[in-house]
Amino acid sequence: MIWSSDNHMNDDTHVYLGPTLNLQTAKRYLDQAYYHPPVKCGDLIRVFRLKPKRIIIIDGIYETIPAVWHKEIMLGIDNGIEIYGAASMGALRAAELYPFGMIGVGQVFQDFLNKKLNDDDEVAVLHQNQDHHYTPINDAMVNIRATLELAYQQSVISIATKQQLMEDCKRQFYPYRSLEKSILQFEKQNPKECKSLSRWLSTHGLVDIKKQDAELVLAQVQATMLSGTDTKLNSMMPVTKFIASLVDDAELEPFDFQAEWLPEQEKKLQALAQENDAGFQLLKILASLIKILFSMADATVSSTVLSLDQAMLLEYISVQGLYSPKSDFSGIDKDAKFSRLYALICQLICQGSIKNRMVNAYMPVAAFYFQLELNQLSSNEQRLLRIIVVFISVAHTQLQDKRLKIKSKVLADHLRDLRLWPRLKQYNTANPTCMIDQYTLMQFIALYMQVIYVYQGTRDIRGGAPQTPTYFNWLYDAFDFYQLTLNSSTV
Secondary structure, eight states: OOBOOOTTOOSOEEEEOSTTSOHHHHHHHOTTSEEESSBOTTHHHHHHTTOOSEEEEOOBOOSSSOOOOHHHHHHHHHTTOEEEEETTHHHHHHHHHGGGTOEEESHHHHHHHTTSOOOGGGTOOOBOOGGGTTOBOSOOHHHHHHHHHHHHHTTSSOHHHHHHHHHHHHHSOGGGOOHHHHHHHHTTTSHHHHHHHHHHHHHHOOOOHHHHHHHHHHHHHHHHHHHTOOOOOOOOOOOOHHHHHHHHHHTTSOOSSOBTTSOHHHHHHHHHHHHOHHHHHHHHHHHHHHHHHHHHHTSTTHHHHHHSOHHHHHHHHHHHTBOOOTTTTTTSTTOTTTHHHHHHHHHHHHHHTOBHHHHHHHHHHHHHHTTOOGGGSOHHHHHHHHHHHHHHHHHHTTOSOTTOOOOHHHHHHHHHHTTHHHHHHHHHHHOTTSOOOHHHHHHHHHHHHHHHHHHTTGGGEETTEEOOOOOOOHHHHHHHHHHHHHHHOOO
């Protein structure tokens, strides 16, 4: 199933929806919204690059993969995005983040906010996949509670039977939770009331409080949009390295579902990720390094960098036999977005005395480190790898503390995770005429790890003072950069 929406949508509303409500019903309220599958960790950070005005969280994934982080939501609120929650995962997060500006809607939200309910399994349902429209397999406990309460109020069952059935359903493991199963179990003890309840259920059905809340939040957002009312937002999320790391990771991934409404650039990135693992891996590395270099270009020193005579720098590069950016970086020197990056690169090549032989020496070890086969990369991919090597080298020249060392345990754990030594032995045995030099490999790894560890999240943290990340388009920038250099290359 491919999620779709009206192409002339103009309200920038994104809805995370799964088993709680079917898409057709949802679109009766917000036909032009962008509909996503249930939310999971990292999804909100990816959607930030689409510049949403409001986000509605109804359903979310949990247990099998990490659930959406609270700080992802707070990050969105800090960036001026209205974020609503209702019915299921949205109700849980809204109750927890209500003091920070998340907007909760519906009975389930109110029950969690007022501590009437506390357990996540109250809203948990096992469901089928997207192709089968996320059809739920078990009964949600909040729906069972609402159903039994209504049956009691209508004198179908006694309060004792209501309590007995609720306790039994609560004891059931949520993927197998079923009111019908519980009724069958107690039918011998109380045949009259159980049969009466079964007949009543066949007529009235299970009270779907989750569905009601989902429709309520969509209707409320629809009314808010029609009235033009702005929702008051709070902010002040404390930024930590954990959220900075999640941003670094999540913003470099494409959306993991297909949709007609996704921007063309997203579709191209999805295609690249599916068709060319090596090319997309290199693009992600390039994006993280572009983020680092832009943070340098944004620093105070950038004003002096831009005032330097570029022709003079290029002449110095030529005279000294340094690496020349003319071929690999052709096309970015005159580009409005990347020209200051080019100026910075030229200066840092001179400052760090980056030579061709160093770049060439690092090429095979970089490919090996990133678990790529250099001789299997296309000429454009090899050029992309060479740009990455240059970026790492010039970024390293700007490290403030040249005595910086990677902790031996951190390095050892990293190399073990990569299976570096077994791979190196295997590679050198298979390639006796072009073996990887261990010393050069370790030099490159030290450079790369220092750059990544020192500058991770650096655009989001200035002068040691935490600041909220406000930019999430680094993967787009890397793609633009690569396309620009690719189209302008004469090599």
